[in-house]
Amino acid sequence: MLQKPTTPAKRPPAASIKRKRLAPEERRTQIIEAARMLFGEGGLSVVSMRSIAAHVGITQAAIYQHFEDKDAIIFAVAEHFFGKLIEGMEANSTVDLDPVEALRASMRGYIETGLAHPEEYRLVFMTDAPGLRRHGPKTLQKRDSVVTDPEIHPTKGQIAYGHLQEKVRVLVKSGDIRKGDPELIAEAIWAAGHGVVALLITHVEFLWEVEKLIEVHIDILLKGLLPDDHAGRVAKKGKKNRA
Amino acid sequence: MLQKPTTPAKRPPAASIKRKRLAPEERRTQIIEAARMLFGEGGLSVVSMRSIAAHVGITQAAIYQHFEDKDAIIFAVAEHFFGKLIEGMEANSTVDLDPVEALRASMRGYIETGLAHPEEYRLVFMTDAPGLRRHGPKTLQKRDSVVTDPEIHPTKGQIAYGHLQEKVRVLVKSGDIRKGDPELIAEAIWAAGHGVVALLITHVEFLWEVEKLIEVHIDILLKGLLPDDHAGRVAKKGKKNRA
DNA sequence: AAGGGCTACTGAACGGTGTTAGGTAGTGAA
DNA sequence: TTCACTACCTAACACCGTTCAGTAGCCCTT
Numbered sequence: 067m068l069q070k071p072t073t074p075a076k077r078p079p080a081a082s083i084k085r086k087r088l089a090p091e092e093r094r095t096q097i098i099e100a101a102r103m104l105f106g107e108g109g110l111s112v113v114s115m116r117s118i119a120a121h122v123g124i125t126q127a128a129i130y131q132h133f134e135d136k137d138a139i140i141f142a143v144a145e146h147f148f149g150k151l152i153e154g155m156e157a158n159s160t161v162d163l164d165p166v167e168a169l170r171a172s173m174r175g176y177i178e179t180g181l182a183h184p185e186e187y188r189l190v191f192m193t194d195a196p197g198l199r200r201h202g203p204k205t206l207q208k209r210d211s212v213v214t215d216p217e218i219h220p221t222k223g224q225i226a227y228g229h230l231q232e233k234v235r236v237l238v239k240s241g242d243i244r245k246g247d248p249e250l251i252a253e254a255i256w257a258a259g260h261g262v263v264a265l266l267i268t269h270v271e272f273l274w275e276v277e278k279l280i281e282v283h284i285d286i287l288l289k290g291l292l293p294d295d296h297a298g299r300v301a302k303k304g305k306k307n308r309a
Numbered sequence: 310m311l312q313k314p315t316t317p318a319k320r321p322p323a324a325s326i327k328r329k330r331l332a333p334e335e336r337r338t339q340i341i342e343a344a345r346m347l348f349g350e351g352g353l354s355v356v357s358m359r360s361i362a363a364h365v366g367i368t369q370a371a372i373y374q375h376f377e378d379k380d381a382i383i384f385a386v387a388e389h390f391f392g393k394l395i396e397g398m399e400a401n402s403t404v405d406l407d408p409v410e411a412l413r414a415s416m417r418g419y420i421e422t423g424l425a426h427p428e429e430y431r432l433v434f435m436t437d438a439p440g441l442r443r444h445g446p447k448t449l450q451k452r453d454s455v456v457t458d459p460e461i462h463p464t465k466g467q468i469a470y471g472h473l474q475e476k477v478r479v480l481v482k483s484g485d486i487r488k489g490d491p492e493l494i495a496e497a498i499w500a501a502g503h504g505v506v507a508l509l510i511t512h513v514e515f516l517w518e519v520e521k522l523i524e525v526h527i528d529i530l531l532k533g534l535l536p537d538d539h540a541g542r543v544a545k546k547g548k549k550n551r552a
Numbered sequence: 553a554a555g556g557g558c559t560a561c562t563g564a565a566c567g568g569t570g571t572t573a574g575g576t577a578g579t580g581a582a
Numbered sequence: 583t584t585c586a587c588t589a590c591c592t593a594a595c596a597c598c599g600t601t602c603a604g605t606a607g608c609c610c611t612t
Binding site for chain 3: 329330331333336367368370371374375
């Protein structure tokens with residue numbers, strides 16, 4: 067299941083017999099880069115301390131000089147992906163759009179970024195790798211206070227979610243979407259977006275009509291979000307926003 | 310990460326020196342039961358051939374007499390969970406309900422069953438364990454086994470999804486929900502339901518207000534699903550359907 | 553009741569994994 | 583040039599899934 071008979075994955079050149087010594091931060095980024103690359107190629111199962119080490123040109127034990135354990139490396143990879151996710155969400159939602167359309171664009175960005183990096187998405191949102199949270203700020207998030215404790219810095223994941231929360235808060239206040247607890251609505255939106263990505267990623271065998279599914283899905287969600295007196299509005303305006 | 314220093318997990322009684330020989334089907338169910346139990350307790354990471362074997366009272370190698378590999382065991386566990394999922398979806402949706410309300414009840418059943426068995430849900434919908442799809446109902450067939458043709462039998466997962474498809478098809482036809490490709494709509498519904506469960510399962514640290522989130526989420530989805538001329542109907546009727 | 557064949561089961565091994573302990577050697581500072 | 587610091591290596595540990603030759607429990611026949 068996990069251990070397939072892979073090729074020995076040998077370190078490329080022991081050419082220079084002299085062993086090199088790098089500055090910690092340089093080696094650290096090397097390791098993360100190697101992990102990210104391996105990860106993107108074959109998922110968690112091909113990311114081993116040995117494969118990373120071979121890729122970097124050191125032995126597996128040396129990694130522990132730079133990371134506490136494998137989880138810490140995974141966490142770094144996850145943080146990097148959250149950065150891309152934030153970018154994807156912000157990129158499409160230019161300010162000139164109608165606020166609801168901006169939300170739509172943001173969801174598209176989320177979904178498309180997720181689909182573009184399935185392995186990383188799976189890692190971040192579809193495993194419970196304990197390390198993903200262990201290395202982050204320890205304190206539990208209470209509702210309505212995403213980042214209130216200044217002494218710890220939030221993970222990028224929390225930042226990303228904070229952006230969504232803020233957007234929803236504004237939309238609710240302005241009356242552009244239904245009344246209700248912005249917190250809950252934000253959670254529902256995230257859940258909806260996540261659902262599409264997760265489904266498309268894991269069940270590749272269904273040959274989904276991806277583009278249409280995304281379209282319909284967002285459409286249903288946004289329509290459901292509208293206040294009663296605006297019903298139907300978004301469903302019409304949405305068409306123009308196709309890639 | 311995976312290998313924690315666990316206690317040796319030794320086989321309970323070597324008491325009776327005489328080793329026992331069980332009928333294959335009996336041993337098979339024993340193994341599946343042990344796997345399910347271990348799985349529910351600690352997830353995939355505590356389900357090893359050795360731990361299963363120890364639990365059953367045989368050696369790990371003996372398992373291969375009954376299952377081709379670990380994936381086959383996992384598949385059996387997954388199938389069992391799909392059974393529970395189907396039950397959960399059917400149980401609440403009694404016939405006297407309005408069709409849309411029946412869909413609501415079905416979604417609640419899906420979500421609640423998923424949340425009640427997080428490890429199994431994660432296994433089935435949130436990993437890409439290759440064994441889950443690689444082989445259909447794959448039992449070892451030595452000689453004339455009792456197993457029906459594995460080629461034709463759909464997995465329970467496919468059956469479960471088929472139920473949803475059928476429901477949506479009816480709803481679209483009757484005009485109870487928006488026009489559109491029933492296939493896509495069914496996918497969107499599944500994605501939405503899955504999103505809630507997945508989110509609640511993996512991100513326990515957020516202390517969600519679970520019940521409210523589910524309520525709002527389903528509400529938004531169903532409202533989005535309604536045909537334009539029925540807008541607002543579900544949002545009102547939905548209140549009565551609380552547990 | 554005795555024997556034989558089938559096969560469920562054992563014990564040992566192999567190559568993979570994450571992790572640790574202790575020794576070695578590169579490198580910047582004195 | 584010397585020295586301290588520490589990045590790095592070698593070797594080992596306990597776990598994992600899987601394989602294989604051999605053993606022995608049980609049913610069927612005689």
